[in-house]
Amino acid sequence: MTSATVLVVEDEPEIRRFLRASFDAEGYRVVESANGRRGVIDAGSHKPDLAIVDLGLPDVDGIDVIRRIREWSSMPVIVLSARAHERTKIEALDAGANDYITKPFGVGELLARVRAALRQRARLRGGGNLLRLGDAVIDLDRRMAARGREPLHLTPIEFRLLATLACHLGLVVTHRELLSEVWGPTHAKDTHYLRIYTKQLRDKLEADPVRPRYLITETGVGYRLLADE
Amino acid sequence: MAMDANRAWVGYVAALVGTLACTLAGLAMRPRFDLVNVAMVYLLAVVIVALWFTLGPAIAAAILSVAAFDWLFVPPRGRFTVDDVQYLLTFAITVAIALVISRLVERMRRQAEAQARLEIAAETERIRSALLASISHDLRTPLAVMAGASSSLAERGERLTADERRALAQSVFDQAREMSEHVAKVLEMTRLEAGAIELSRDWTALPEVVSSVLARLQARLAAHRVIVELPDDLPLVRVDASLVEQALSNLLENCARHTPAGTVVRVRAQRREGDVMVTVEDYAAGLSDAELEQLFAKFHRGSVEGSGTDIGLGLAICRAIVRLHGGHAWAERAPGGGTAFRFTLPLEAMPAWPEEPLPQPT
The missing domain is CATH 3.30.565.10 (Histidine kinase-like ATPase, C-terminal domain)
Structure with missing residues (x-):
């Protein structure tokens, strides 16, 4: 059980209703805002641990809500977005959102994203950078990796890529962000680099690279790294 | 547009080549045939150019033919003078035929284009009605399941076992997903049909x-x-x-x-x-x-x-x-x-x- 406070900025009362029910059941405290302006105010006055922002708000653009929150807070923000709107998702992530979930979604999926976002925040404060991906273990601090009993050789770039994804464990990282972090801002559009190195990483880390469990493609947006608990 | 320009250019070349060919044929014919028959050969060239190309090349072919005929065949040869009213009439008819055939061909071309446009419109309409039929058919079933399952949960949930409740709720969820996929497909098809999709490659x-x-x-x-x-x-x-x-x-x-x-x-x-x-x-x-x-x-x-x-x-x-x-x-x-x-x-x-x-x- 958790005591975290979640702010829900969503104009549809029916969606707020089932979100509240699900968060209540998990022990979260919920603050509801029915529009964007209210959401920005509530984010300031209630100081939630995390915000869920619908991108299709009637009064202000959800992306503006994220920007306003980011002016003073680094709280995790998860956006709710319609399907097939990759550009909007990227825009929201660039504006400072930490993850997105596509409507319609199952509550299980949303709760997993919320937990990942809250955990990432805790990890940024703490430390302990040991990644477990199936039988592969990666020690991010000591830059060492093993698969089973065998040492696993990762190239410096593969390592940087993995470390960047691990910084946002469980959350999506956009192509642009990954490229800028690993190869530098001048390569922010060289998506083909990513395609080549994620393949290499999957071949080394995944038991079945066709059905990856850890290094997940977010089509048109970026990548997401999952790890075993 | 580039293709049209290209085609017109080819047409003028054809007019020139056609006239040249007729002239050679005419020169070969001259010893044994009447001048009227030579004129007919030129007329054939004009008709063919008018059929295959646009009005411009057709008129060009007509003028070139008349000029070549006059210069080489109508006495006095080597000069543009027309002594005989008969030949004047032949020239006039040649040009008129070029005009008439070009017009006819042009009209047929327009009709074919209009027909093609109509067919595209009919196709779009057919797709639209098929989409509507698809929406109503493929959405009705999941909606019926969702209404049934959720109403039995709402109205008699306490009389159901936990497993039954879970199964009903799950089927509402599954059908909603199914429906959402379907709606997304219909929207996507509509956008594709409308050409409203910009590829982000x-x-x-x-x-x-x-x-x-x-x-x-x-x-x-x-x-x-x-x-x-x-x-x-x-x-x-x-x-x-x-x-x-x-x-x-x-x-x-x-x-x-x-x-x-x-x-x-x-x-x-x-x-x-x-x-x-x-x-x-x-x-x-x-x-x-x-x-x-x-x-x-x-x-x-x-x-x-x-x-x-x-x-x-x-x-x-x-x-x-x-x-x-x-x-x-x-x-x-x-x-x-x-x-x-x-x-x-x-x-x-x-x-x-x-x-x-x-x-x-x-």
């Missing part, structure tokens, strides 16, 4: 697209054995990954829906000359020849007829997406007795990427 690894589709269709494909065969050196393609994912997803979903549980579905990709060919193949002999024919027809025409299931819609979307990328989509009888759905995506030269030195053992 980027370098894409097809194996990643396959993985995403497999993850997305995990529940649907659970009863099938999916075999993936992708060569290790498959080149990247520059495509709109979300759309190609949708295209592939529609093909796989189609196979899952129309082949019995436990059968194999094979996903393959291979590099060819200038493109990559993706194949989704099933081994179900469950479809009759007539059904297969129908399936192929739907895929080849990209039609959305027969909205009993949204199979037509899925295949039509796949085909439209592939075409937008400059590829082809088709279906054929697979060697194993099932059906092979194939599509191609053109290859582009990949920009350079920095090779990394081999990792140092730590």
